[in-house]
Amino acid sequence: MPAARVEIKASAELKRVMAAYYEEIRQAAEEGKGKVAWCTSVGPAEILYALGFRVYFPENHGAMLGAARLSSSLIPAANSIGYSPDICSYLTSDIGAYLKGETPLKKAYGLKSIPRPDVLVYNTNQCRDVQDWFSFYQREFNVPLVGVSTPHPVPELGEAHVRAVEAQLESLIEPLEKVAGTKLDTAELRKVVALSRECSDLWGRVLRTGAHIPSPISFFDGCIHMGPAVVLRGRKEAVEYYKILLAELEGRIKDGVAAVPGERIRLYWEGMPVWGRLRDLSELCISLRACFVVSTYCNSWIFDELDPSRPLESMARAYTKLFINRTEQIKEAYIRELVREFKVHGVVFHDSKTCPNNANSRYGMPRRLAGAGIPTLTFNGDLCDLRLYSDAQVRTSLEAFVEQLTGSAGAQEAKGRGQERP
Amino acid sequence: MRELYLGVDVGSWSTKAVLIDGQRRPVGKGIRRSGVDLARATEECRAEALAAAGARAEDIRRAIATGFGRDAVAFANGFRTEISCHARGAFHHFPGEMTVVDIGGQDSKVIRVGAQGRHMSFRMNRKCAAGTGAFLEETAIKLSVPSEKLSELAARSTKRIQLGSFCTVFTSTEILGLIRRGERVEDIARGLLASVAARIVEMEPLSGTVVLTGGVIAHQPFLKEIFEQDHGLRVLVPPDPQFIGALGAALYAAD
Numbered sequence A: 001m002p003a004a005r006v007e008i009k010a011s012a013e014l015k016r017v018m019a020a021y022y023e024e025i026r027q028a029a030e031e032g033k034g035k036v037a038w039c040t041s042v043g044p045a046e047i048l049y050a051l052g053f054r055v056y057f058p059e060n061h062g063a064m065l066g067a068a069r070l071s072s073s074l075i076p077a078a079n080s081i082g083y084s085p086d087i088c089s090y091l092t093s094d095i096g097a098y099l100k101g102e103t104p105l106k107k108a109y110g111l112k113s114i115p116r117p118d119v120l121v122y123n124t125n126q127c128r129d130v131q132d133w134f135s136f137y138q139r140e141f142n143v144p145l146v147g148v149s150t151p152h153p154v155p156e157l158g159e160a161h162v163r164a165v166e167a168q169l170e171s172l173i174e175p176l177e178k179v180a181g182t183k184l185d186t187a188e189l190r191k192v193v194a195l196s197r198e199c200s201d202l203w204g205r206v207l208r209t210g211a212h213i214p215s216p217i218s219f220f221d222g223c224i225h226m227g228p229a230v231v232l233r234g235r236k237e238a239v240e241y242y243k244i245l246l247a248e249l250e251g252r253i254k255d256g257v258a259a260v261p262g263e264r265i266r267l268y269w270e271g272m273p274v275w276g277r278l279r280d281l282s283e284l285c286i287s288l289r290a291c292f293v294v295s296t297y298c299n300s301w302i303f304d305e306l307d308p309s310r311p312l313e314s315m316a317r318a319y320t321k322l323f324i325n326r327t328e329q330i331k332e333a334y335i336r337e338l339v340r341e342f343k344v345h346g347v348v349f350h351d352s353k354t355c356p357n358n359a360n361s362r363y364g365m366p367r368r369l370a371g372a373g374i375p376t377l378t379f380n381g382d383l384c385d386l387r388l389y390s391d392a393q394v395r396t397s398l399e400a401f402v403e404q405l406t407g408s409a410g411a412q413e414a415k416g417r418g419q420e421r422p
Numbered sequence B: 001m002r003e004l005y006l007g008v009d010v011g012s013w014s015t016k017a018v019l020i021d022g023q024r025r026p027v028g029k030g031i032r033r034s035g036v037d038l039a040r041a042t043e044e045c046r047a048e049a050l051a052a053a054g055a056r057a058e059d060i061r062r063a064i065a066t067g068f069g070r071d072a073v074a075f076a077n078g079f080r081t082e083i084s085c086h087a088r089g090a091f092h093h094f095p096g097e098m099t100v101v102d103i104g105g106q107d108s109k110v111i112r113v114g115a116q117g118r119h120m121s122f123r124m125n126r127k128c129a130a131g132t133g134a135f136l137e138e139t140a141i142k143l144s145v146p147s148e149k150l151s152e153l154a155a156r157s158t159k160r161i162q163l164g165s166f167c168t169v170f171t172s173t174e175i176l177g178l179i180r181r182g183e184r185v186e187d188i189a190r191g192l193l194a195s196v197a198a199r200i201v202e203m204e205p206l207s208g209t210v211v212l213t214g215g216v217i218a219h220q221p222f223l224k225e226i227f228e229q230d231h232g233l234r235v236l237v238p239p240d241p242q243f244i245g246a247l248g249a250a251l252y253a254a255d
């Protein structure tokens, strides 16, 4: 009988860090203590922090709505004003919440509503939806909307790509300075980029602990603990947080503490999380003794190109070189490399209905991986809209995949290994 | 006391039980509509299987449950997915490499089985009635025939009709158009079964030996001909195809 699951202790600190982050935003939006910029999750946050903005990320809000399982009741409100149920369910959940005047930020962090933006800043490196999403709020709040249109999808990153994006980043500065009421200080930008890089490195090391057998962290833990890497990159709070988390995970490795006690199967999560089912899926995996040890999703906030000596150019590189913005060939090579490095037994693709941009099973990749001897499973679902998700089908698929892997791996456990009644 | 093993397959449409003896020979079976009281359906299936075997509950050494409602089987000693159980049950009848196509009431699966009888990979259909029994149930209503009659009608078809959509709702509308156009019910019935087969073939390229299991082939035996005629496949159907999942579970119980 494997030991019971041990909670990650840093979670308490994570709560504190996230509460402090939202408190700053609250003070800016509700008490006039600073300006609020909205930013897409892989947008140019460093420039915004360097200009002194409080930076709010609607995608984080979308994930909160999904995790709170509110999306299914909010999405119809967005549908009714013309936003299709087939487009990003972060967008439709968030706009639906706005239309209905609801937000989990009230209860969780004491905000009266979502914070009113002073400016909206996007980068289309992940998808077009973010631009359309922010355009809605531009009309609602009548505030400036600026952004970067990234070439998509890029093969090997060429200098032309970098120049094009760098020039766009530069052109953001003036309108943003106007809203901020201050000039961008290059020294400050370098400092922020340095902190962002440090955060990114630490977050990368946190995720790489998953390569250890057994893994001290699962994909589901990663989805919770990535918060600061998304919303506070460029701030020292994120750096400090990941030092704490990393120390704990390294301690776990030393003490043999596994995220999934008795880990026997190591899996790769490809695609978006299913926010409303993180806990259920995590528990299912624990019962199957299968651990998602690596994911492209959590890795998306590792920006190893960031370089304070060349702040804008390195931002252009980092934000254009994202997994989601790459060609199929590069994505496949990337996944194969991680499968090897993390000693993964199988890759699970979440074909998220409303995020075709990050559903990487649609152009034959699972078959190509399977052809190369890497077992794959694809299941249909969604990041937020649980009406597009079937608990029974996903459970059966995952269980059957684990049965398949334990069988084909020829593990001693193969015999009589079914799920016994406790 | 006898040495018996029980497999129970709680599907979305029906619940099945198979009882085997120590030599892995089936000695009794039971089937019920799953309905709303799964616990009761499983109890009744077990009782029916025991009665057929002339045995008592104490004779059951071990029971394995499978199917979407497997948790409802209070007397189960363990669980296996229907993927593994269909593979195992089909392999029992046809030992060797094969592709098992299990078409059920709400979903369908294509399972590759290796020479040792283990499933090597599988595909499940998407969350949609297309390619499942639910599609046939719904569209048969538009033909004003009970769905069990579709196979019989299709066998008398003389013309191939290809339906334009796989959406159950769109197909229902399309059927009305076909009727208005004067197409024969027999040909439309064949078209409906052919649509199910076409959805399956889209899930995975099929080759080699294909074994059809599940409730739909049990009620629509002509589907075998369709797979053979339309897709040029070599198709085998085991006896009692709707009990293959339960048989597989019973075989696991006997391990």
Ligand code: SF4
Binding pocket: A059, A088, A089, A090, A091, A126, A127, A128, A129, A130, A272, A354, A355, A356, A357, A358, A383
């Ligand atoms: S990448 Fe996907 S989930 Fe993210 S904003 Fe775009 S469509 Fe939505």
